[in-house]
Amino acid sequence: MPREDLLRDMYTAMLTALGPSRWWPATTPFEVAVGAILTQNTNWRNVEKAIGNLKAAGMLSPEGIRSAHPDELAECIRPSGYFRMKANRLKDFVAFLGEECDMALTQLRALPLDSAREALLGVRGIGPETADSILLYALEKPSFVVDAYTRRILTRHALLPEDVLYDEMRDFFMDVLDPDVPLYNEFHALLVRVAATYCLKNTQHCTECPLAPFLP
DNA sequence: TGCCAGGCCGGGT
DNA sequence: ACCCGGCATGGC
Numbered sequence: 001m002p003r004e005d006l007l008r009d010m011y012t013a014m015l016t017a018l019g020p021s022r023w024w025p026a027t028t029p030f031e032v033a034v035g036a037i038l039t040q041n042t043n044w045r046n047v048e049k050a051i052g053n054l055k056a057a058g059m060l061s062p063e064g065i066r067s068a069h070p071d072e073l074a075e076c077i078r079p080s081g082y083f084r085m086k087a088n089r090l091k092d093f094v095a096f097l098g099e100e101c102d103m104a105l106t107q108l109r110a111l112p113l114d115s116a117r118e119a120l121l122g123v124r125g126i127g128p129e130t131a132d133s134i135l136l137y138a139l140e141k142p143s144f145v146v147d148a149y150t151r152r153i154l155t156r157h158a159l160l161p162e163d164v165l166y167d168e169m170r171d172f173f174m175d176v177l178d179p180d181v182p183l184y185n186e187f188h189a190l191l192v193r194v195a196a197t198y199c200l201k202n203t204q205h206c207t208e209c210p211l212a213p214f215l216p
Numbered sequence: 217t218g219c220c221a222g223g224c225c226g227g228g229t
Numbered sequence: 230a231c232c233c234g235g236c237a238t239g240g241c
Contacts, residue, residue: 036222043221046239081221081238089224127224147222163231192222201220 004176006159010214011183014190017210021189024137029105030062032138036130037089038080050080062101065094089125096123109139117143128166136188142179145188146170149195156199156206158216 001009025044026032034054038047053076054060059068068076074087097104108116116139120131128146135143146169154160154169177183198209206212 039221040223041221042223042237043239046221049239079238082223082236083238085224085236125224129223133222145222149222188222196222 002176003172006214007173007177007187010211011187011190013210013213014194015186018190018193021186021193023185023189024133026137029138030101031060033093033105033134034060034065034090036133036137037093037125038077038086040082040086040127040130042081046079046081050077050083053077053079062094062097065090085125092124093126105139109141113141113143116141128170132170136181136184140181142174142181142184144170144173144177144184146173147188147192149192149199150188152199152201153191153195153211157211157214 024032024035026035031051035047035051038050051060054064057068057072057076058064059073059076065073070087070091073090074083077083077086077090080086094101108119111119113135117131117135120126120134121128126134132143132145135141136145146166150169151164154164154172155162160169160172173184173187177187194210198206198211206215
């Protein structure tokens with residue numbers, strides 16, 4: 001079966017089983033980016049606490065983060081883990097955006113996808129997954145997001161080898177799917193939800209998994 | 217109670 | 230170009 005058909009069938013199976021995801025859980029592009037940084041290797045539930053703390057402290061804004069004392073910023077985001085490092089990453093991201101952060105985000109969105117991606121990857125603390133999350137969920141650019149869950153599903157289904165590189169997984173989708181923002185948005189969300197529910201790290205009770213019919 | 221969570225960096229080979 | 234240790238909290 002052609003890869004495009006396989007991916008669309010897997011997508012349909014997940015969407016039918018779980019329903020739409022309504023991602024990303026944030027209200028502004030800037031908040032999406034903050035969440036993308038805070039959720040690096042971290043459960044989203046912990047990120048929610050950190051974002052709540054930021055909001056309560058008036059720090060969930062470019063100015064709030066820029067003017068915050070590093071230690072106070074770190075204390076707010078403590079529940080999201082790696083809090084000292086992530087405080088610096090938020091500071092670095094805000095510094096990258098400059099004085100007019102909303103305008104900077106608008107200008108970033110106006111760039112071609114590859115240029116915007118390179119610009120984000122130049123920021124310390126923003127790697128490929130975080131960059132693609134910001135591109136897709138904040139800037140609404142058709143950049144497919146790959147994460148540990150995506151890798152687990154792709155390798156368990158023997159679609160790609162264990163040692164596959166990030167960009168190879170991304171291309172696996174983008175080479176055959178139309179550059180469709182709503183599709184990429186929902187596809188990634190469904191992969192995360194399915195993997196987190198049915199495809200645990202050291203278990204394989206995949207009989208109830210919507211993707212079980214696609215196992216090799 | 218240990219294992220895991222929507223990674224990334226910096227230094228070493 | 231990889232490989233690896235470090236970073237850290239909270240939930241189950």
